[in-house]
Amino acid sequence: MKILITGICGFVGYSVAKQLRALSGDLKIVGIDNLIRPGSELNRANLKALDVDFYHGDIRNASDFDVLPAVDWVIDAAANPSVLAGVDGKTSGRQLMEHNLAGTIEILEYCRKHSAGFLLLSTSRVYGVEPLANIPVEPSGARFELNQAANPMVGLTKAGISEAFSTEPPLSLYGTSKRAAELLALEYGSAFDLPVWINRCGVLAGPGQFGKADQGIFSFWIHSHRARRPLKYIGFGGNGYQVRDFFSPDDLAHLIFQQIQNPDKQVPKILNLGGGRELSMSLAELTEWCDDRFGKHEVTHTEEIRPFDIPWVIMDSNKVLEYWGWHPSWSKEELLESIAQHAEANPNWLEVVT
Numbered sequence: 001m002k003i004l005i006t007g008i009c010g011f012v013g014y015s016v017a018k019q020l021r022a023l024s025g026d027l028k029i030v031g032i033d034n035l036i037r038p039g040s041e042l043n044r045a046n047l048k049a050l051d052v053d054f055y056h057g058d059i060r061n062a063s064d065f066d067v068l069p070a071v072d073w074v075i076d077a078a079a080n081p082s083v084l085a086g087v088d089g090k091t092s093g094r095q096l097m098e099h100n101l102a103g104t105i106e107i108l109e110y111c112r113k114h115s116a117g118f119l120l121l122s123t124s125r126v127y128g129v130e131p132l133a134n135i136p137v138e139p140s141g142a143r144f145e146l147n148q149a150a151n152p153m154v155g156l157t158k159a160g161i162s163e164a165f166s167t168e169p170p171l172s173l174y175g176t177s178k179r180a181a182e183l184l185a186l187e188y189g190s191a192f193d194l195p196v197w198i199n200r201c202g203v204l205a206g207p208g209q210f211g212k213a214d215q216g217i218f219s220f221w222i223h224s225h226r227a228r229r230p231l232k233y234i235g236f237g238g239n240g241y242q243v244r245d246f247f248s249p250d251d252l253a254h255l256i257f258q259q260i261q262n263p264d265k266q267v268p269k270i271l272n273l274g275g276g277r278e279l280s281m282s283l284a285e286l287t288e289w290c291d292d293r294f295g296k297h298e299v300t301h302t303e304e305i306r307p308f309d310i311p312w313v314i315m316d317s318n319k320v321l322e323y324w325g326w327h328p329s330w331s332k333e334e335l336l337e338s339i340a341q342h343a344e345a346n347p348n349w350l351e352v353v354t
């Protein structure tokens, strides 16, 4: 089987390629990346060892697909993945939509031409920002927990946010670019009889992630803490109680490996994936973990309001467990420790990747 991974030099694209190679020596892997993400050059250098056929190209350009070989599957990991993209003053909405949406259309046309399957790495950000912001939470220890006594919300279960949660806009420009990509993928799949899988991922984390405050938060926090860089809790009373679940792209790759081998499996095409409550943490808890690991480091706080900030996201991954037997294999401690070791081995990481 031959696959194309777009954004192969990014954190997820590269990690997935590495894990897929570990799972199968026979898989032919082709990759494309325009190297726009600072730090992505570092992964390019390692692709040869994974026996990846790399093309330096841009998914926005139809002609960049002309030189690519035919494949059986495309795993789409090329995007601007920041929820602040388009409103951060550094990127425009048009740029975001060109990378994330127009780029997806070019990939889907390539899939149509070669009758290839399409696997989209989507996001928890396809859920409405207002309902997400209104998830009933209450402080408990150093984190927010779901307030079980509050009125039920559609799609919110004890395990977290399920696929039934509202996707009504506003979502953020980023979230809308991914939701629109989901709809286009399903439409192309139906119109041209192409297999499609859509994995809505919560936060992915691991060593080698290009962490920034608005994207790759676990990597950013751990690297910053180790380097004694300034850190601050933003909003929500300034306590750092906001919670996210997280999981390893290695675990994502295990699911992808199954999905590309079972294109006709009769299960829902859109599934949520995340670390669940077991692999979840507040920023305050993450600071405590870092204090134990690297020694105490003071975190300040600000009441600054950042668009699209939400207090609590944990993905309900019960469906992907039911249909694919998938659950994260990396524990919280293993994942945090792997990032810490990477931070120690790469003391200048934040300078390189920001």
Ligand SMILES: NC(=O)c1ccc[n+]([C@@H]2O[C@H](COP(=O)([O-])OP(=O)(O)OC[C@H]3O[C@@H](n4cnc5c(N)ncnc54)[C@H](O)[C@@H]3O)[C@@H](O)[C@H]2O)c1
Pocket (backbone or CB within 6 Å): 006, 007, 008, 009, 010, 011, 012, 013, 032, 033, 034, 035, 036, 037, 040, 057, 058, 059, 060, 076, 077, 078, 079, 080, 081, 099, 103, 121, 122, 123, 124, 178, 200, 201, 202, 203, 204, 205, 210, 216
């Ligand atoms: N990291 C997460 O927590 C997370 C969570 C949910 C979903 N996702 C999705 O996973 C995918 C990968 O995210 P990531 O964290 O690896 O981001 P990343 O920025 O590390 O990787 C994206 C890669 O795509 C490349 N790229 C961007 N625009 C391109 C274009 N027009 N043509 C070719 N290459 C292009 C970049 O150079 C980079 O190497 C994204 O689609 C993102 O929406 C990520």
